[in-house]
Amino acid sequence: MTLLLSGGRLIDGTGADPRTNATIAIEGERISAVSTNGQRRAGDAIDCSGLTLLPGLIDAHAHLGLVFDFTADPGAMSSAEIAARTFRNCDLCLDAGFTTVRDMCGVDGGLARAIESGLVRGPRVFPSGPAIVQTGGHGHTTGPFCFQDHSIEFPGLVQLIAICDGADEVRHQARVNFRRGATQLKAFISGGVVSTTDRLEDTQLTVEELRAAVVEAKARETYVAGHAHNTRAIRNGLEAGLECFEHGTMLDEATAAAMAKAGAALDPTLAVTHLMVDSWQEWKLPQSVVPRVQGCERMMGEATRMARAAGVLIGSGSDLLGSEQNRRGLELTLKAAVLSPMEAIVCATLSNARIMHQEQDLGSVAEGKLADLIAINGDPLDNPALFDDPSSVVLVIKGGKVVKNAIG
């Protein structure tokens, strides 16, 4: 049976001008036709008059499973509660119009499988598994004088990090991650905001260690993304063959040019830096993050514009933490002010799909692609704040199935 979305204004994810009175035909899980002549076709129709149709949004930097208290004993929360909170984040994600996420450390293929099988309502998940981290690096959250390291580690659900020192340990962890369903790897290659024993200016993991991860990723025909706030870390990452850099806070023009030359992408994360200043308590983070995050949003905005000027592929990632992740679309609202509303949409759709090697199936509204589509009540080009309001997302279709319908 054909499902038709008719009468809406279509923003297709490619950056092309919006098309009015669009009709999108869906057969099974894919888009079978896109037309704009207002022609009626046979099939079940959803009237989208007055709505803006877009590809399902993609969050390229999610942490659906980082729902626990970073400041408490890791045993303070049960695995059942962690699972329940993770599933709730999956729900919130779909309701906000995000039909795909790249999870950049935390959940593994266990969650992706639970969603694919229909047991859990949620987006398509491309998990990284635990981040590859050096001793004392970003994500090594236990206190430095703790005599026994302990961390959240529930294979099949969530694991924040895996500490690896030396290329052999990195290689081993990469293989573990892929065995558990990782679709790409994530390495922490600089200090981070949520850190207690490093600086944002530090580099972490050596080029040799990162190369081991890249070799394993290439063997699986995928890639490594690096958490990097500073340019020395990005340079190391480029030398090792990393394809994508998260945050990029202190980017400079020369490094942006080097990224463009290497074909590497930047994934700025404006929402987290914006929200963390006020939400650190709610997210159960230590107060020490506050001075570390100050100024990051402004610098990241500048880095984003610098990357655009250099011709770097730019993605979109919210980096939300905690157990009530309902501000995912804020990333687009903030990006719209840094670049433009249309560019913010492209970053969160086709560019994210390209970064994730999924552009053949995802990221734009075109014949043959998976039918991941949303409808927004209003014009997000005129009012990008609509992205930050899940109630404005009135229709969500994932793989041809209506998973939210609040039209009328």
Ligand SMILES: [Zn+2]
């Ligand atoms: Zn993150």
